[in-house]
Amino acid sequence: MLLTALVLIPALGILPILLASRSAAAVRVIAVAVTLLELAVSLLVAARFTVGEAGFQMVESVPWLPSLGVRYELGIDGISLTLLVMTTLLTFISVLYSTKVITTRVTEFMIAFLLLEIGMVGVFMALDLFLFYVFFELMLIPMYLIIGIWGGPRRVYSTLKFVLFTLAGSLLMLVAIVAVYLASGPEGGRTLSLVDLIAGRGRFSADFQVWVFLAFALAFAIKLPMFPFHTWLPDAHVEAPTAGSIILAGVMLKAGGYGFIRFALPLFPIGVQAWLPVIITLSVIGILYGAVVAMVQKDMKKLVAYSSVAHMGFVTLGIFVLNEQGMMGAVLQMLNHGIVTGGLFLFVGIQYEKTHRRLIAELGGLANRWPLYTTCFAVFTFASLGLPGLNGFVGEFLVLLGAFRFAPPTGLGGSFWGPVAALGVILAAVYMLWMFQRVMLGPVREAYAKLPDLSPIEMACAVPLVVLTVVLGVFPQPVIAVIEPSLKHVLALATDPSIQVAVR
């Protein structure tokens, strides 16, 4: 019941918020308490998780639409557990930080955030394709409102763009889900349950897989986002309120990467093989392109947004080189990017709340007055550029190792993609340090010489992220041990030679 509890807690939390809606202070306290409880339950789930098992655990399965064979089926494995805990943590931090900065329509904001949390935890637990789709869409609507109501000056354009992009992808996915459903068996025996679908994936012909995989891949590629489907991201981030940016970059992008690993890879191994050269190429382009474009950005948020495009390029690269190191790197990169980029967006937001400036040229010398802020921001900066010893390095290095190892029967192999992707690591240092220099260093500016350093609440938001950034860099192995069995299982399904032989 723990997994259902994770879905229910935010839902039930909406009720007291509505009851207390007259007092903004009460609403804030309730929202923080609910997300804290959610975090605690997710940690309880983690504590009960059996490390070393490949399959799904704590599965809850009841018929939902029996006539269609759709089930309410939740379960977790090592991959989803990691992302689940990251989600509840980032949501808690976002809500906690928002208690300070959201002053209009507090009730609506908190309700939107709780709805968003339902969608996010659901996405990482759903084992039925239809249920997954429902949660996937559920994430979209609250975020649409969060950007559209509490966002910056161009919020309407940005949020509409964000929704249209994502909808275009998810409608394609819906079509694909219907196709999968129809192909899953004879009438009466059809299913959308992931476990059953994998068992019966021999029914999916090669042609079918190529096209259905493409539909799923487009949906996930837009969500991640992959080059060239990324242009909604910088706009959405620039306009989103800080909490929205943290969740958008920290969690929602990961739904794309997770979707690849959870559904696209095990269900359509032939589709994977067919599209893999394209995806690898776009990933590496994304790594370099995101970095080069980030380099010349004038707005801090845009810079971090483009750096996310580069980082997500590492995720898809790691997934599609189809070896253990690459895919492990991709999962770790998702987790670490959530922590580090969540932290970066948090700190850009904190800074903005104080100085009301976000253009790099208008900032400078912040380090003179804010030692605490500077220390935390420096940790995130160095983690983001992949400094060994901090968490960002582990995932990035494993992806690179996997990329070097990539050996396709035809076309360009790892000895090309590996070194080229590694160039992104140089560029990351350029754009991150250039931003750090222009924003943090240099003479102090009079306009904000007297602004205070981090407040206790800001510290409370920052410290968990800083600690995780260091700890996961120094001791990544416990997390790797949680992920590894499930990941091996997925990899075996995606590269199972018997399937390929049967078709060819």
Add this chain to the structure above:
Amino acid sequence: MVNLVWAIPALPLAAFFVNGLFGRRWLKQATGPIAAGAVGASALMATAVFLEVLGGRAQTTVVLYQWIGVGDFRIDIAALVDPLSAVMLLVVTVVSFLVHVYSIGYMSHDHGFHRFFTWLPLFVFAMLILVLADNYLLMFVGWEGVGVCSYLLIGYWFERHEPSVAAKKAFVMNRIGDWGFTIGMVTTFLVFGSMNFVDVFHRVGMASQAVLTVICLAFFLGACGKSAQLPLSSWLPDAMEGPTPVSALIHAATMVTAGVYLVARSTPLFEAAGPALPIVAAVGALTAIFAATIALVQNDIKRVMAYSTVSQLGYMFLALGVGAPVAAMFHLATHAFFKALLFLGSGSVIHGMQNEQDMRKMGGLRRKMPVTYWTMLVAGGALAAMPPLAGFWSKDEIVGAAFLHGDTLLWGVGVFTGALTAFYVTRAMVLTFHGEPRDQHLYDHAHESPAVMTLPLIVLAVGSVLAGFVGFPPEAGFIHGFIGPVVQLHGAAHHPEYTVIAALAAVSVAAGLIGIGIGLAMYRGRRPDPAAVARLTRPVYRLLVNKYFIDELYDRRFVAFFTGFGGVMSAFDVHIIDGFVNRLGWVVSAAGGGLRRAQTGVVGNYALSVVVGLLALMALYGGYAVGVLR
């Protein structure tokens, strides 16, 4: 003691945490002694470890825990204690300790005192990880760690523009080298199935020479970045924006020698790879003479020392390239002492001259700063390779090795650069300490530094005299017997005739004496007058003063290219990719506007379109179902 080797880096790390967490509010000036005490304790432990290894303890691996393990890729946090790392441990901790003590005095008036003593022990920690690592990836952790500390400490006075820029430049140029390091270590793993030094070196035979060459050149690119060799050398002189003790420790004695250590550590790979070593030798020799010529005309005392460091590092790579890794390590060790001393001495001068670094405003200071003068004289002599000072033994061995290796050209470069070295160090000493003061006001206020600063100078001066004797007699000294077996697996040390060695040494010393002689003649006797010489050789002089225009090339070409390229790509993103999206949105909404006219309100029309749509869907689905079920 060896089993407790992890305590050596743990102590500075603890000092980092204590000073970082409590320094600003509570500890304040106490941070200095805390950091120095921790590093001092490390130095004592390192000495104990060194003695144990000396006592015959074989190679030991001390595993702390498993860091990363995915599939067949496994990396431990583990230390490899052998003679090579023992020497490095000793040099790093001893010099670090002395610099810490010195800094307590040098930084005493700085408002960021606690910050300085937070980062300096962190640097020591990272450097010790680099030295102790038993595999390439962990070494890379230390390698990048020292890079970050270098970044932080170069940019220590970050309120000013130049240090921030210099810090970023250093990190980015190092990153270019790290690209090579990454390629090198990943390829190493793919070829040998391990990144562990011991495993890899045992399996050298598994790889083809071509692959080994790729690996070695990739590693060497990393070494060029860290050790400021051409074409990645220009960050080091700029790094002088950092406080002088930082220049002494990081940018002279320890971090910049990491590239030498990397190549020396990887000797089995380099020996087996054919064309890699000659390239190392050529780059080293070229960098040595390149940097020495620039040092001839610098007026900033720290810049002279900085170019000198680049040049001396070039000597070390020359040694590695001609198959004399012992000589490289030997020179690394002696250079750590005398160059740290030259920097700290320069710092003492700067400290006493109200932060003036321009030698044209100095002169006659030996009367005001006798301790600084005499200790720097010793170090300068060592740099000029005058017997019996430390630099003589180690540098001569390098130049001699080039000759014995059959590379007469490289030998000639080495000897000539030796003369240049002797000249610029003489020039620096004369301009600073001799003659009449050229800025009477500064001179009147100049003073000798306090004991906390001069005592480390004296200790280093003793080291600059004695360190050379670990390599005596030449080619068969203590250091050859100690680390030779680690770095010379195949090519056994050659023992040439002593008459040959003596003859080679005589040539080198003569070249050095000529350099000193010209230096004295020009800057003490004004015969010929330096200004006249500069006028006479104007094109050359201009080239040297402008450092061969390398910075201009990098800034104007590469940086401008990349920012321009980034701008173009950004415009591409906004106008082409996103422009396509927006145009699509426009088309859709325009089409929606057009379709609005189809909303006639006549039910029959709607029914018709529903039927048409249904038929179309059925047709599509039918065709599809046929395709699937076929």
